[in-house]
Amino acid sequence: MSKTKSDHESLAADRDLYSGLIRLHVLHHAAEQPIFGLGMIEELARHGYRISPGSLYPLLHGLEKKGYLRSRQQRNGRSLRTLYRATALGRRALEASRIKVRELFRELMEGE
Numbered sequence: 076m077s078k079t080k081s082d083h084e085s086l087a088a089d090r091d092l093y094s095g096l097i098r099l100h101v102l103h104h105a106a107e108q109p110i111f112g113l114g115m116i117e118e119l120a121r122h123g124y125r126i127s128p129g130s131l132y133p134l135l136h137g138l139e140k141k142g143y144l145r146s147r148q149q150r151n152g153r154s155l156r157t158l159y160r161a162t163a164l165g166r167r168a169l170e171a172s173r174i175k176v177r178e179l180f181r182e183l184m185e186g187e
């Protein structure tokens with residue numbers, strides 16, 4: 076197996092593992108203020124998650140389809156930018172996840 080291939084595979088596995096965390100992260104920021112795709116990519120990169128527009132946009136659309144986010148268009152110079160905000164349902168889902176994340180956090184950090 077070539078090194079490149081296994082690196083590629085481990086990246087894909089990481090993405091699977093972290094996709095829920097990324098969704099929660101997105102929801103968290105969208106509950107605080109309107110977010111847009113590129114800004115969110117930069118924010119996630121700051122936390123060490125590398126995600127491409129090709130992965131982030133479907134994720135945002137998925138959250139919107141579930142009713143967790145609502146989007147609107149905003150003019151940004153000559154182009155339109157899509158802004159996303161958490162809905163009441165999204166906020167409730169985030170609140171419920173807080174308990175689960177705290178519990179997982181405790182277990183992960185036990186003995187550290």
Ligand SMILES: [Zn+2]
Pocket residue numbers: 100104118122
């Ligand atoms: Zn953040």
